[in-house]
Amino acid sequence: MFGFNRYDLRLLINLFKMNVRDRYLGSSLGSFWAISNPLFMLALYTYIFGFVFKVKLPGAETTLAYVIWLISGYGPWIATTEAIMGAANSVVGASGLVKNMAFKTELLPIAGALVGAINLAVSFVFLLVLLAWAGTPITVHVIFLPVVMVLQFFWIIAVGMWLSAIAVFVRDILQILPTLLTAIMFMTPIFYPFESMPAIIQKGSLANPFYQIAEAYRSILIGNEFPSWPGLLYVATISGVILHFGLAAFRRAKGSFDSAI
């Protein structure tokens, strides 16, 4: 698929393991941070929006309901941020390998993006605890959760493929990216409901894959319904197209990596 074979899969797994290890290498608490960092961010936003701003959703009376709603959108977003940054940095960060070894460098952004899966898992465990506490039933719709997760990473890898190759030549995008991601976060209905956006922006948001992904998670976990199929199909299509051209561009550019990196 996309010009990869079984041997590449093993290398991908190795690169992923290496990324995870390097991420927390040297810090004495090690992989504890993998769990505690997202938890801390979730707790922080819960406190601010739930207890300071006292946001209430229409139809949801309790703060806990809002918190669950918030985390079902913000949890995956933390994973998205981590994954996009990981992918964008992947080629530049592995300059030693890229300069000295011949291998499918297009595996790097994929392995870099997959590091975000750890954050996603942590968020979901946290969320499950809250759901159990609130007594919200978990319905059969949850079997579509993996589909949404796969789509989320498909989309991130598609974007990351471009970013990682561009970053080799124009390092500046690594500087602007965190700011850009924060901007996207606030423009995507993650902290506020879709309905509170101005009508004209609502229309535009439908084309925002980040919104479609957040909405799919919420449908499954809170709405107890099937995610919007057209929305997911849209994400799958646009990711497929972007990844297709991204891979082609990446493969053309990789021959020049060693002189630019």
Add this chain to the structure above:
Amino acid sequence: MSLYVELHEVSKVFPVGSSATGELVAAMAGDSGQGPGAGGKVAVDRLTLSITEGERLGIVGRNGAGKSTLLHMIAGISEPTAGSIRITGTVTSIMTLGVGLRDDLSGRENIYVDGEIQGKSRTDVDRVIDQVIEFAELGQFIDYPVRTYSTGMKARLAFAMITHVDPEILIIDEALSVGDASFSLKATARILEICARGKIVILVSHGMQSVREICNRCIYMKDGQIVMDGSPQDVTTAYIEEVRSEDEAALLQRFRAHVGNRSRRPGSQIRRVCLLSGSDEVGSLRVEARARLRIRVFGSHDSASGSAVCRVRIVRLDDLLVFQQDFRLADFSLRNGEIRIEIDFDPLVLGAAIYRLDAIFLECAADDSEPCCEHSTVFEVFTLTPPVGGKPMLYYPVTAVVQT
């Protein structure tokens, strides 16, 4: 099927001075229409080369000749700007030692990491890890973090990691000198062994000795092109010869203020002065200390009789006169008016430095005599065994006995 590596009209141009975005666009658009010379540094220039199974190819050349760029392209790390490369078989490349050593992991863990980078499974690594550890000679340090290692220990570990490769086509770029003397010997022996296993070996080295030992074919690269292709013995000899003459040209260029040949009077001139070090019969501007040195002066003088002399002076470049002697031209004249003098220093006692050699024809040996013609050149005295603790001005051949 037999293995081969074939390069056809391969060029690699590095963009110079173009903007980052321009580079990006060119790279992503796969813009190979940009031929050599279209702005940018040409590292490899329309090079055609074919290597067949059983060949162990050495590549020699000065820095910047394009050797490493060529290797990178054969290894598949970078792609040629133009031309095509066809390779059968799997390529293993050893470019830099210690890529991906993780400072915070122990030596043992790093061996696994290295395996991961190579795409090996844990069981693959388990099979060779004991040999690697034994080869690295790190003792108990193998379980300490790499950040506690000295540079030499790191290099030994890194070298040990590469020795369990089982290559079809092996590419080695200058990875041969590692660690202390005894480890270095062991490493060289291991490289020889690996090369013997490799069906095709391509080696870039500045060590002519290793090229001669390992290779059975050698190319000499210059400005991105192959200027010589042949047996390692012939090519390395030619390469060393050319490097020496280039060095001499550079020496003359650097001290050009001291170099000159001037005739002040028609009929009197010095055509050539040459220095022959040891058993050299060609002449060189780099002469070995403590070896025999012969200086030959060729010229002509129309009144080579009476008191006319050839004054030979050796002046250190800080204007210290170290040698001066006059030779009566009448004693060295041939019948046709030619003058040929050979001065024999056996051995040359001068210490390593750069000197100027003046040869002057004078009408008489008096100090105020006007020179008829003069010739100056610059030469360097070098020593293969550099002195320790100071730089003697003279290597005077003395004898010492037990005084009874």
